[in-house]
Amino acid sequence: MKKNKTLIFMFMAPAVITLLLMYVYPVLRTVAMSFFHVESVTAGLDDWSFNGLANYFKIMHNASFVTSMKNFLAIWIVGGVITLALSLLIAVILTSGIRFQGFFRAAIYLPNVISAVALATMWVQYIFNYDYGLLNQLVTALGFDKIRWLGTDAKLWAMIAAFIYGSIGYYMLIYISGIEGIPQDLYEAATIDGAKKTTQFFRITLPLLKGIIKTTITFWTINAATFYLWSKLFSPVQTEGSTIVPVVYLYDTVFGGKGVVTTDAGAGAAVGVVLTIIIIIVYVLTDKLLKSNDLEY
Amino acid sequence: MKKLLSMILVAVMVLALGGYALADDPVEITFWSMWNEGEPQATVIAEAAEAYEAETGVRVNIEWRGRDLNTQIQAALDAEDAVDIFEDDYNRISNTYDKEKILDLTEMAEAAGYADHSYAVLNDQVVSWVGYLNSIVEQPQVGGIFYNRDAFEAAGIEELPTTWAELLDVCAKLKDADIAPFAQDSAYTNFTFYYHLVRYLGEDGIAELRDNGGWADNEKAVQAAQDIIDLIDKGYLVDGAPDEYPASQNKVGTGEAAMVVCANYVTAEVDNVFGPQNWGLINYPAMEGGASPDSCYVGANSLAITSYSEHPQEAFDFIMFLVTEDYDQKMADTAGQIPADPHNTCDYLPTAVDTLKNTTAPMGWCTSLNTHPAWGDMKTLFTELFEGKYETGADFCAAMDALY
Numbered sequence: 001m002k003k004n005k006t007l008i009f010m011f012m013a014p015a016v017i018t019l020l021l022m023y024v025y026p027v028l029r030t031v032a033m034s035f036f037h038v039e040s041v042t043a044g045l046d047d048w049s050f051n052g053l054a055n056y057f058k059i060m061h062n063a064s065f066v067t068s069m070k071n072f073l074a075i076w077i078v079g080g081v082i083t084l085a086l087s088l089l090i091a092v093i094l095t096s097g098i099r100f101q102g103f104f105r106a107a108i109y110l111p112n113v114i115s116a117v118a119l120a121t122m123w124v125q126y127i128f129n130y131d132y133g134l135l136n137q138l139v140t141a142l143g144f145d146k147i148r149w150l151g152t153d154a155k156l157w158a159m160i161a162a163f164i165y166g167s168i169g170y171y172m173l174i175y176i177s178g179i180e181g182i183p184q185d186l187y188e189a190a191t192i193d194g195a196k197k198t199t200q201f202f203r204i205t206l207p208l209l210k211g212i213i214k215t216t217i218t219f220w221t222i223n224a225a226t227f228y229l230w231s232k233l234f235s236p237v238q239t240e241g242s243t244i245v246p247v248v249y250l251y252d253t254v255f256g257g258k259g260v261v262t263t264d265a266g267a268g269a270a271v272g273v274v275l276t277i278i279i280i281i282v283y284v285l286t287d288k289l290l291k292s293n294d295l296e297y
Numbered sequence: 298m299k300k301l302l303s304m305i306l307v308a309v310m311v312l313a314l315g316g317y318a319l320a321d322d323p324v325e326i327t328f329w330s331m332w333n334e335g336e337p338q339a340t341v342i343a344e345a346a347e348a349y350e351a352e353t354g355v356r357v358n359i360e361w362r363g364r365d366l367n368t369q370i371q372a373a374l375d376a377e378d379a380v381d382i383f384e385d386d387y388n389r390i391s392n393t394y395d396k397e398k399i400l401d402l403t404e405m406a407e408a409a410g411y412a413d414h415s416y417a418v419l420n421d422q423v424v425s426w427v428g429y430l431n432s433i434v435e436q437p438q439v440g441g442i443f444y445n446r447d448a449f450e451a452a453g454i455e456e457l458p459t460t461w462a463e464l465l466d467v468c469a470k471l472k473d474a475d476i477a478p479f480a481q482d483s484a485y486t487n488f489t490f491y492y493h494l495v496r497y498l499g500e501d502g503i504a505e506l507r508d509n510g511g512w513a514d515n516e517k518a519v520q521a522a523q524d525i526i527d528l529i530d531k532g533y534l535v536d537g538a539p540d541e542y543p544a545s546q547n548k549v550g551t552g553e554a555a556m557v558v559c560a561n562y563v564t565a566e567v568d569n570v571f572g573p574q575n576w577g578l579i580n581y582p583a584m585e586g587g588a589s590p591d592s593c594y595v596g597a598n599s600l601a602i603t604s605y606s607e608h609p610q611e612a613f614d615f616i617m618f619l620v621t622e623d624y625d626q627k628m629a630d631t632a633g634q635i636p637a638d639p640h641n642t643c644d645y646l647p648t649a650v651d652t653l654k655n656t657t658a659p660m661g662w663c664t665s666l667n668t669h670p671a672w673g674d675m676k677t678l679f680t681e682l683f684e685g686k687y688e689t690g691a692d693f694c695a696a697m698d699a700l701y
Contacts, residue, residue: 040395042372063671063700129544130537150483150541152680237484237542241677249673255368259662260672261392263371 091175109169120233178212440594448555477535499588523690565633
């Protein structure tokens with residue numbers, strides 16, 4: 001059959017044009033903006049003045065941005081290790097044939113169904129509450145003094161704990177789908193050969209989940225880099241150093257904060273570019289380090 | 298017969314179309330509001346718009362844009378979107394957005410006698426920023442120490458404190474009456490400490506510290522921090538403070554605490570949870586050897602008109618309809634706010650109107666510090682100060698210097 005190139009082009013055109021307008025153009029504009037002094041996101045090109053890497057130097061030397069990057073690293077590394085490890089562990093347990101696995105799957109996934117706003121409010125106003133919070137009730141019942149869970153030292157970790165609670169179910173489902181895709185006869189053969197469950201996990205499950213693990217690391221990196229809502233909900237009145245993350249810093253830089261009237265869209269664009277580069281680096285590294293196509297089943 | 302009927306129908310259509318084309322289009326103005334439909338402020342604005350249309354025939358098309366309106370305004374102004382009136386913080390209207398796109402209201406305000414229906418301190422502030430009046434105050438704010446009169450009465454306090462020493466006496470009496478003197482949420486530790494620092498150094502003095510550092514070498518800054526440490530050591534903060542907003546400020550509503558440093562919206566927030574409290578307002582007290590105690594935090598949500606509006610006079614008239622007389626009183630009563638028109642009354646906080654009328658030295662929201670690159674970390678240190686993490690004021694100031 002002869003290909004009708006015009007027809008193919010016409011069918012593709014709406015999607016390609018939409019992609020170029022809605023995705024490629026904003027990305028290119030943001031990258032370009034990061035090299036200019038621009039006060040407002042919508043400022044015309046006449047109001048742009050080229051300033052090279054000054055926006056990048058500005059954010060790198062800004063204490064709030066540095067703090068936000070430290071917080072991002074804590075969320076990404078500590079939160080990531082705990083979330084991915086726990087969700088993998090739960091996924092393995094729930095695919096091992098235990099009773100009520102359907103109920104447990106639903107119960108652990110439930111926080112993903114609830115709005116993050118409601119979830120964070122529950123953690124802030126009830127679980128971590130100093131006077132009547134669940135944790136301090138436990139602490140006082142054990143005979144200890146109340147703890148300031150949302151004090152400056154603990155607030156970031158409290159926020160990460162709440163975020164982990166809200167994220168585990170999502171990653172658990174991804175791991176479950178991966179584990180269920182592994183042929184059962186591999187486990188049966190291993191069992192006949194006398195392999196213990198732990199050996200089966202490290203020799204069969206984990207190697208065959210490399211591709212899934214790579215995906216979840218990339219997803220987690222994107223989640224950590226674009227972390228915004230939980231930070232806002234843990235600092236509802238104004239941005240706080242203990243919970244600031246790069247996207248919140250970006251938002252405050254572009255739109256100003258409480259009592260702050262200066263805006264700098266160029267510096268905000270630089271933050272966006274830095275975050276994108278981080279995500280790309282992590283993706284490339286995980287792709288190189290975790291080869292998912294060296295095993296076939 | 299059919300021909301006649303056809304001719305009559307055609308004639309009717311032509312007349313109808315012609316009449317429609319010749320009729321004057323009713324004037325419509327578009328108003329972008331920062332409130333959400335159903336909120337008390339939105340309800341009053343909608344009622345005012347309806348009444349204004351009935352009175353003048355001018356239709357006010359209100360778009361409820363919510364609190365993120367401030368992220369949309371500059372883009373709308375750049376694109377010259379069809380908006381006549383928008384609502385935002387008066388500081389942002391004056392200092393963030395493109396001044397060319399916001400109408401100079403000086404002449405219309407003079408013609409309407411606006412000066413008599415507004416607070417000079419807020420108008421002067423706008424003029425000092427922009428050079429002319431570019432916004433009309435809708436919801437004024439005032440800051441200071443908000444206290445529960447019932448708690449003061451229970452502790453036998455008759456005189457309101459005007460100096461820090463007198464305030465400490467008040468704290469002692471409250472503590473003796475088993476009422477914690479101060480509530481303090483971590484979200485406002487920066488505001489409280491800034492207010493305290495203003496009384497020692499003034500905003501210019503603080504700006505000097507912001508630019509050049511040297512906190513530990515500044516005796517007044519050290520003393521300001523030491524005052525807070527002493528306050529904590531004496532047990533003058535309510536249990537749990539600095540707590541997570543709004544847990545601590547709510548303790549004024551439960552009767553556990555008597556005072557809170559904030560802007561007047563704290564009273565509406567507490568009242569919404571616990572019902573109307575018997576509020577009073579104390580101007581932040583003077584420090585011995587400190588700066589002038591006359592300054593007072595003031596702020597406002599204001600209304601501005603786009604410079605490209607096709608109906609600026611109608612837009613201005615609607616604004617005046619909303620922020621003066623009946624609808625302003627209704628806004629104050631319904632939303633628990635200070636009236637924009639000083640002729641109206643503030644039932645929940647009777648002294649607020651006089652405080653605003655008499656204030657000549659406006660103080661901003663941490664204005665002299667919040668442009669510092671380490672502002673986020675400074676706020677953390679302020680909360681740490683209230684958490685009792687520093688042994689002395691000098692330790693705190695050394696930590697501040699370490700941020701430079």
